[in-house]
Amino acid sequence: SSGINAEYGVYAEDPVKYLPSIGLLTKYREPSLADNTATLGVRCDSGIVEGSSISIHYDPMISKLVTYGPDRLSAINHMKHALDTYVIDGITHNTPILREILNNDRFVSGDINTNFLAEEYPGGFSGVELSVGEQEEVLPVLAVLHHTKQHKTATKGSFEYVMNFDKLQVPLSLSVTGDTFSVAGDTFSVTLGDKTVTVVPQGNQGALHSYLLDNTTVVPLQHLRYDGTTHSVRYRSCKREITILTPLQQKYMNLMPETVLADTSNLLLSPMPGSVSAISVSEGDEVLEGSEVAVIVAMKMNNSLKAPKSGKIKKIWARVGDVVDGDQKIVEFFETESS
Numbered sequence: 194s195s196g197i198n199a200e201y202g203v204y205a206e207d208p209v210k211y212l213p214s215i216g217l218l219t220k221y222r223e224p225s226l227a228d229n230t231a232t233l234g235v236r237c238d239s240g241i242v243e244g245s246s247i248s249i250h251y252d253p254m255i256s257k258l259v260t261y262g263p264d265r266l267s268a269i270n271h272m273k274h275a276l277d278t279y280v281i282d283g284i285t286h287n288t289p290i291l292r293e294i295l296n297n298d299r300f301v302s303g304d305i306n307t308n309f310l311a312e313e314y315p316g317g318f319s320g321v322e323l324s325v326g327e328q329e330e331v332l333p334v335l336a337v338l339h340h341t342k343q344h345k346t347a348t349k350g351s352f353e354y355v356m357n358f359d360k361l362q363v364p365l366s367l368s369v370t371g372d373t374f375s376v377a378g379d380t381f382s383v384t385l386g387d388k389t390v391t392v393v394p395q396g397n398q399g400a401l402h403s404y405l406l407d408n409t410t411v412v413p414l415q416h417l418r419y420d421g422t423t424h425s426v427r428y429r430s431c432k433r434e435i436t437i438l439t440p441l442q443q444k445y446m447n448l449m450p451e452t453v454l455a456d457t458s459n460l461l462l463s464p465m466p467g468s469v470s471a472i473s474v475s476e477g478d479e480v481l482e483g484s485e486v487a488v489i490v491a492m493k494m495n496n497s498l499k500a501p502k503s504g505k506i507k508k509i510w511a512r513v514g515d516v517v518d519g520d521q522k523i524v525e526f527f528e529t530e531s532s
Contacts, residue, residue, distance in 0.1 A: 196232060198261045199268040201291050203279070205253040208290035208318050212465040213253045213492040214519075218245045219283035220400050220417060223256070224275040233267060235260045235275045247284050249467050249491045249516070255286060265303065269295055276430045277413045280400050290318045292430035321431050322359060329390075331428050332356060333383035334404045334412050336367050337392045338426075339437040340381070342419055355443040357436040362443065459507075461498060461524040467491030469515045474524065478506045487511065487523050504529055 205214045221243035224235045239256035247253060260275050262268040276292045294300050297313060310318075323331065336354055349369050356363045368382040381392045395403040395411065404412045415427035423436045438446060467489040474486050480500045487498045510522040517523070 196261050196263050197265045197268045198259055199265075199272045201258045201272065201276075203255045203258050203281070203291070204287045205247045205255055205284045206287050207285045207465075208287045209320065210317075210464060212496075212519075213249075213494075214285035215247050215249050215253075215466045215491075216284040218243055218247065218281065220280050221245070221282075222278075222280040222399055222401060224258070224278050233262045233271060235271060237275075237279075251492065253492050255281065266301070269301060273429075274413075277428075278401055279430075280415050280427075282400070282415075282417050282427075288430040289321065289432070290314075293318070293321055321429070327429070328363075329385065329388065330406060330410065330412055331414065332363060332365065332385055333381075333390050333392050333406065334414055335424065335426065335435055335437065336365055336383050337381045337394065337404065338402065338414065338416060339424060340367055340369075341394070342424075353440050355438050355440055357438070357443075358433060364440070459504075459526045459528055460522055461486055461501060461526075463489055463498070463511075463517045463519060463521045463523055465489065465491050465496065465519050467496065467517060469511050469513055469517060469523070470495065472509060472511065472513055474506050474509070476506050476509055480504065480506065489517070498523060502526065502529075 206212060207214055218241060221241065223237040223239065226235065229235065236259040237256050238259070241247075241255060247255070258272070258275060258279070260268050260271040262271055273292065273295050276288050276295075279288065281288065294313075299305060299309070299313065335356065339354065340352060351366055351368045353364070353366050356365060363385065366384045368384075370380045370382060379394065383390055383392055390407050393405040393408075395405055397403070397416075400415050400417055402414050402416055404414065406412050416424065417427060417432070418425040422438060422442075423434055425432065425434055427433070468491070469487060470490045471488040472486075473484075473488070474480055480486065480503065482500055482503045484500050485497050486500050489496045489498060504526040506524060507527045508525040510525060511517055
């Protein structure tokens with residue numbers, strides 16, 4: 194037989210900064226092999242399970258993910274589905290950029306070279322904003338997910354919510370057309386703007402949920418956490434924090450003061466977890482912007498930390514041999530007039 198393979202290396206690394214990530218795999222479920230056929234399928238080669246730890250001492254590869262199909266487009270589309278149903282949580286990983294590349298016209302056509310990432314993402318990968326079509330697909334599903342978490346059983350009725358995502362507030366209404374909705378198969382109607390769709394839950398396997406939209410499209414959604422108002426979900430491989438409130442709750446939430454982020458302009462923070470192998474400055478030293486301040490070893494690689502600005506070293510917070518977390522303080526600068 195003949196066909197095309199698509200192959201990805203799934204890594205424990207930040208897809209925005211291309212830096213390694215460590216931690217415990219709190220959730221892990223590989224794409225299902227149940228629907229594989231001789232001409233269309235998926236394979237996942239890994240050596241980890243849920244509960245495994247990704248450490249600073251080894252290569253950050255999680256798995257090698259392969260899909261195959263009769264032609265290039267079939268293999269690519271199957272890879273999209275594989276990534277959408279690949280549950281990885283507890284660490285940062287590169288599936289968001291892998292999923293985004295599959296939508297790139299150059300990649301789909303095969304017009305690629307070793308400069309592809311630099312050419313297509315010259316400022317680096319900064320995440321993905323939902324298109325209008327994607328919003329119309331996932332927002333009704335999120336409404337049903339939230340509603341069934343809030344109400345385990347209920348009679349028929351209509352409910353109003355306000356969904357907060359990507360700095361937007363989107364009002365929507367949801368109607369229950371069945372007598373209960375604690376099991377898969379019940380039907381919901383969700384109105385978003387002037388458009389109404391039906392949503393039927395198809396059940397879940399751990400964190401992976403699926404929903405039938407308008408009796409035509411099955412939408413996979415990973416539900417990772419919920420604290421009563423905010424859901425941590427992964428849709429099309431991108432992780433998002435979605436807060437869903439009633440209109441009254443939203444009214445009061447809008448009156449709350451915004452959280453002011455701490456000023457870190459005078460700090461050099463570790464960009465990743467690792468071990469401090471060198472401190473290249475002393476307290477009181479004058480340093481120039483771009484000069485080496487420290488070296489962090491992570492995943493068998495030396496990572497030189499550069500001074501973010503010119504100035505005088507006020508305090509050194511780390512020592513050689515320390516194991517540091519991402520965003521941990523390494524060096525503090527004296528304040529300058531420009532800072």
